[in-house]
Amino acid sequence: MTRKMVFVDTSKCTGCKACDVACKEWNELPAEKTHLITSYQTQKDFTPKTWTYMTFIEKYENQKMNFLMRKAQCFHCAEAACLKACSSNAISKTDSGYVVIDHDKCIGCGYCEENCPFGVPKADQANKKYYKCTGCIERVENNLKPACVHTCQPGALEFGERVVLLGQAKKRLTEVQKTNPKAQIYGEKEMGGTTFLYLLLDRPEVYGLPANPTIPLSLTLWKDVIQPVGGIAVGGAGAAVAVGVLANLLRGNYRSSEDDSNNHANS
Amino acid sequence: MAINTQIKNPAQKQIDPNKVLRFTKGERLSHWVHAIAFFVLLFTGLGVLSTFFQPAMLGVGGIQVARLIHRGVAVVFVVVVGLMFFVGNPRYHWEWLKSVFNFTRADLQHVTAFPKEFFGAHGTYPPQDKYNGGEKINSLITIFGSVFITLSGMVMWFATSFPPGLVRWAYPVHDLSMIMMTAATIGHMYLCLLHPDSNPALAGMINGYVSTKFARSHHAKWYDRVKDEQNNS
Numbered sequence A: 001m002t003r004k005m006v007f008v009d010t011s012k013c014t015g016c017k018a019c020d021v022a023c024k025e026w027n028e029l030p031a032e033k034t035h036l037i038t039s040y041q042t043q044k045d046f047t048p049k050t051w052t053y054m055t056f057i058e059k060y061e062n063q064k065m066n067f068l069m070r071k072a073q074c075f076h077c078a079e080a081a082c083l084k085a086c087s088s089n090a091i092s093k094t095d096s097g098y099v100v101i102d103h104d105k106c107i108g109c110g111y112c113e114e115n116c117p118f119g120v121p122k123a124d125q126a127n128k129k130y131y132k133c134t135g136c137i138e139r140v141e142n143n144l145k146p147a148c149v150h151t152c153q154p155g156a157l158e159f160g161e162r163v164v165l166l167g168q169a170k171k172r173l174t175e176v177q178k179t180n181p182k183a184q185i186y187g188e189k190e191m192g193g194t195t196f197l198y199l200l201l202d203r204p205e206v207y208g209l210p211a212n213p214t215i216p217l218s219l220t221l222w223k224d225v226i227q228p229v230g231g232i233a234v235g236g237a238g239a240a241v242a243v244g245v246l247a248n249l250l251r252g253n254y255r256s257s258e259d260d261s262n263n264h265a266n267s
Numbered sequence B: 001m002a003i004n005t006q007i008k009n010p011a012q013k014q015i016d017p018n019k020v021l022r023f024t025k026g027e028r029l030s031h032w033v034h035a036i037a038f039f040v041l042l043f044t045g046l047g048v049l050s051t052f053f054q055p056a057m058l059g060v061g062g063i064q065v066a067r068l069i070h071r072g073v074a075v076v077f078v079v080v081v082g083l084m085f086f087v088g089n090p091r092y093h094w095e096w097l098k099s100v101f102n103f104t105r106a107d108l109q110h111v112t113a114f115p116k117e118f119f120g121a122h123g124t125y126p127p128q129d130k131y132n133g134g135e136k137i138n139s140l141i142t143i144f145g146s147v148f149i150t151l152s153g154m155v156m157w158f159a160t161s162f163p164p165g166l167v168r169w170a171y172p173v174h175d176l177s178m179i180m181m182t183a184a185t186i187g188h189m190y191l192c193l194l195h196p197d198s199n200p201a202l203a204g205m206i207n208g209y210v211s212t213k214f215a216r217s218h219h220a221k222w223y224d225r226v227k228d229e230q231n232n233s
């Protein structure tokens, strides 16, 4: 399957939260008790049962307040830190660009959550497994749109081929920049290009997003240097021991020391 | 030093003149608690590190049980050995610590000559103290490895209490410490179990005593001091 994309056009979003509800319904996720975080935001973070939610930033300019609204969910990164960090090969990426967790393999170590620049995966404490947005992979593979896209009324969510939608997103950006000069695309290059790509009305930091999300240096060092080089070092120590035993055998050292150590054992 | 323990412990008074006390009960206890805990931690940790080792965790009841064991034994690994520096007769623990941080020229000469000996030939180096250069390096790897693996392990255990930026660094630190200690352990076990010349040292860590012959040939500086102290008492 070709690389897919969901275009999240925040300039069209009305903050109705229908996407939240559609996600819960399709994925059979129970409702959770919500709290007011800001005037309209009722969910603070992802949970194992809440894979998408709306963030509302209240932005004051010239005595006027504007809502900056954003549907948050897994970005489905092309270069996914979670996948690289996973201890159990439980995370994989599809050709279509979806990053999915295999719950049979997940052991709940939490390396994915700690390394995700957006802190997306969350653990179910009861079964020790991590959950996050699947991108409705099973719908997409059956030629349906993801549930959130399907339900979006103002047309803030669009699903399609990445090459096509990316062009569309850029066209839309020039239009939006006429009224919102700080508007920008987020996800074209970030993390190798994300499957959920945003048109934001302001800088990512204003939305609480990292300006330059990357695979953490510590993760690269851990998985690409320390583990492979360490494996060789431990193997080298083992090989040195094997050579040592052989050398002692050939030199006849075991025979000559035999009486010696027997003495110690007996005395 | 040796004479002091012998006075304190009357049972050890009438000892074979061909033997020297090398490790007290407390030291031996620390060593073996640390060693056994280390292997359990290594085994259960590898179950998390790689899917290659994960199936072996069925032996302890599955990966979730292994993760619990890892945390429980980590406490033993740290607390028991840590306590031994303060309860009982901790003097020898502190002497060991002081000694391994005092790396002398003779130690360096031992380390440079040792590869030959490792492979069964004869290396020449000046008389060694209670701990030779190689033992000091092994001790230093154990000390720094234990400190770093404990600090990083605690950050990983209580990840939600620490910023992700720190937790992310704990992972490579934990693995690097594990690798250094595992490599050192492989060499350590070879020397005590399979190396004909070093193997007599094992008795010292099991029943406390080594033969005077071994003490004189491997740790002459230490042996002379012990003899001196005995004669002067």
Ligand code: HEM
Residues within 6 Å of the ligand: A087, A109, B038, B041, B042, B044, B045, B046, B048, B049, B050, B067, B070, B071, B074, B075, B077, B078, B149, B150, B152, B153, B154, B156, B157, B158, B174, B175, B178, B181
């Ligand atoms: C002394 C205190 C220690 C603590 C508190 C500690 C704690 C932890 C924790 C919380 C994890 C994360 C995995 C999980 O969530 O189950 C872990 C992983 C691990 N630990 Fe430890 N540990 C300690 C000592 C050791 C020692 C002595 C070794 C081995 C010699 C070791 C080897 C490992 C390995 C190999 C991993 C897997 C790392 C990876 O996935 O790359 N740990 N440890």
